[in-house]
Amino acid sequence: MRVRSTQSGRWQQVPAGVRDYAAPDAARHSALAASVRSEFMRWGYAEVRTPPVEYLETIVRGAGAGIQDHLFKIVDTGGELLVLRPEMTVPIARLAATRLLLQAAGPLRLSYVADVFRGQDEGRTQLRAFTQAGVELLGEGTLDADAEVIALAATCLRRAGVPDAVVHVGHLGFLDDLLAALPAETQDEIRARLYRKEFAGIEHAIPDPSLAGLLRLLPDLHGDDAVTRATPFATSARSRAALADLETLMARLRDYGLADIVRFDLSIIRDFSYYTGVVFEAYGAGSGYPLAGGGRYDTLLGRFGAECPATGFALGLDRVLSVLPTDGDVSIAVVLVADPSQRPEAIQIATDLRRRGVSVLILGATAEAPITAQRNSYRWVVRMTVDGIVLQDMRTETQRLVDRATLIAVLGTPSGDRVSEWTR
Amino acid sequence: MDPLTLAIPTGRLFADTCALLQRVGWLAAVPTERTLVLPASDGRRVLIAKPADILTYVEQGAADAGIVGKDMLLEQERDVYELVDLGFGSCRGVVALPEAQQERWRQPGTLLRIATKYPRLTTRFFERERRPVEIVQLHGSVELAPRVGLADGIVDLVMTGQTLRDNLLAEVAEVFQSSARLVVNRVSLRTKAAVVQPLVEQTKRTATIRAPVTAAPTTRPTAEGDR
Secondary structure, eight states: OOOOOOSOOGGGOOOTTOOOOOTTHHHHHHHHHHHHHHHHHHTTOEEOOOOSEEEHHHHHHHHOGGGGGGOEEEEOTTSOEEEEOSOSHHHHHHHIIIIIHHHOSSOEEEEEEEEEEOOOOTTOOSOSEEEEEEEEEESOOSHHHHHHHHHHHHHHHHHHTOTTOEEEEEEHHHHHHHHHTSOHHHHHHHHHHHHTTBOTTGGGGOSOHHHHHHHHHGGGOBSTTHHHHHGGGOOSHHHHHHHHHHHHHHHHHHHTTOTTTEEEBTTOOOOTTTOOSEEEEEEOTTOSSOSEEEEEOTTTGGGGTOOOOEEEEEEEHHHHHHHSOSTTOOOOEEEEEOOGGGHHHHHHHHHHHHHTTOEEEEESOTTTHHHHHHHTTOOEEEEEETTEEEEEETTTTEEEEEOHHHHHHHHTOSOHHHHHHHHO | OOOEEEEEESGGGHHHHHHHHHHTTSOSSOOOTTOOEEEOSTTEEEEEEOGGGHHHHHHHTSSSEEEEEHHHHHHHOOSOEEEEEOOOSOEEEEEEEEGGGGGGGGOTTSOEEEEESOHHHHHHHHHHTTOOEEEEEOSSOTTHHHHTTSOSEEEEEESSSHHHHHTTEEEEEEEEEEOEEEEEOTTHHHHTHHHHHHHHHHHHHHHHHHOSOOOOTTTOGGGTTOO
């Protein structure tokens, strides 16, 4: 098949910021989603699905008015404003507060893998529709809950094979409480600047020399000694408690065997109106954006009528994929080549192999088979000939004559290593 | 040591940026603006790009850090850390109208067609002032627009005011102030702290020594307007 390229019309394109997934991208995407899903399940997080559209009112109630500029909006038939969900925490908070928590006997552990949508500016290369995978732990205000969620995020990244994965953990309570002592007007300005990450000259906007010193230091306040360096600035009970919490949390994360992947980071500033305590972000080599982020949001569920402590994280599936190596994706797969007369036997072999979990493609034309195998990164070509069955290894470019039982035994073996041993 | 890539802008800020990098030991000699990538010592790399592209490189992590005018930060609102006011490249963004039509600014209800490289900043400024505006986005030689009837006035950078005078324009309002800034990618700030932090400290020190900085009108009279 050949697609004739003509003058490009709308019908040939997709809107800005969204994309198609074909092989092998779609397969990699699904495989990562499956790996993350099974990890969530292993930690006892039950999957939930919410509708892709919500009322604008719901999202604004949860995430604040500032989110309105970043939404895909739809006008419903009755004139009601709907939005495509920009993330999953608010929809899950709505679901939990209005239904699930009413029936729950204890803390709720919920997970999701879902497409989310943002109305980002034109000219930016960020995707406007992408997949997030994450969990929410509702009804537990303890540091153990924070540690569990962070450990789960770190485990997912490690299991996915993210190169140089690190998780930076901070606490909003530390800075929030120190800022709360400022006059309202100064406080608003400083928070706005911190949110924009505008640190140049920030200290000049603050009368208090200790706080000014802290803000000058803040972008560098991460690493093993971050809490020690922050301690002199912790002048209030709540800010001291935040630092103590971080130490406790870090000890707990060491229990999870994650000492080498987690770091203190008091410079993490996520939206103050949403997060309330421990916050974290995960990074990996090869991405200028965080791969995952999350933290404690103890006031969100209250906005939906059920006061309840909560923590969670979301992982950007597409961002994680972008840093994973693309090689090594090939599973054992077979192209089976047969004349019309040999088709019945070929179908029997294919059925046998598929039952053993091997993917098999049956082809008629001999000349095309190796090309098809190469294009689809299939490893094996099996040819039914008058002399018998010829098994060709595309990787080593060797071939040999085998009988049917050997073929099934070899290709149907779950371990690829045994196959390669045999061909050597 | 992790390699570090620093993106620096061509144009208005180029000479001062190179001088700064020489002082902090990042560059041995001043490169020509047409170079694209300069390998510096210790796995450090300097990348030369258009001023309007610097923040794209840094936001996406193709460059770990960058030097860019505050005007671009205000216009583009990218997710990067703005860490140091480097002090040089001081200038102001202003609304300017033809000298013969200054009275139009005193009638806030008048719709003005404004040519600019800063559509977002201009829109926001006119909204704040509650004045109606129509924006004509240009990429250079903005001061030409009123002369040929493309626009009623302009919003552009001014250092000495000479370009405005040459084109029979006069300032009616200030929109923003700008100078060069050191910006850092949010991931590089953390994962490459051992290399980023010394750069931040060095540039901060150099900026402090030079401060307070005033624009030097006589040295580069033709460089106005970020062409």
